[in-house]
Amino acid sequence: MLTAAIRAAMEGIFPANIVTSSSEGVPNITLLSQVWYVDEEHIALSNQFLNKTRANLMGNPNAFLRMYSEDLRPFDLRIEYLRTETSGEVFKQMALRLEAIASYMGMQDVFALRGADIYKVLEARERTHYWQRPEEK
Template structure:
């Protein structure tokens, strides 16, 4: 695992929704928008699995996922890659379930999606585009 620089966390906090990409074991991609995110610490993101279908299948075959975030002011963009596990009970699950209920009482969260940050890349245009920063 690596630690996200503070500016990456700040950028994630400003974006809604967050594109969340996965890939099957054969390399077939899938991307969904994630609306509920908690930054647990500088190494861990937690999302809510409310509707995963292809995403759940992909993550069962291949635990790697990627998110991208950006802000217009200040102009920043980052790609974050990591490995995903799930929690169906316990403190992380309960915290995310409460967050989901607070936003949408009609949703029943299935699982907490625990995303451990492994790589962070600069995604802005320019000479540093694509460079690994963490």
């Protein structure tokens, strides 16, 4: 499900967008610092400033993720929130990468990893064009 192209987009330079909605259906979109490959069916997202996203996920665990490759090809993932890890190998590796990102941006005092949010990937697809509708594929 997570093709080599999708995995490469996880390592890209462009931030991903996560879209969640409250249990009442109110949407929220925010940028992410990291998308981390866990295994063929799971990813981890960096949890830094995601208060509204966190509240939404507690009422509705389904989310949508859009990532971009270095040549700006969009990739869409339908994901389901499972848990947050605050220790362990995934958390440790994500924290190290976040430190590098923060150092590069001069924001060491601002960026701090609260947790590695683990998601099950329900669907993953590459878009040929940014404007392509799902039924056009």
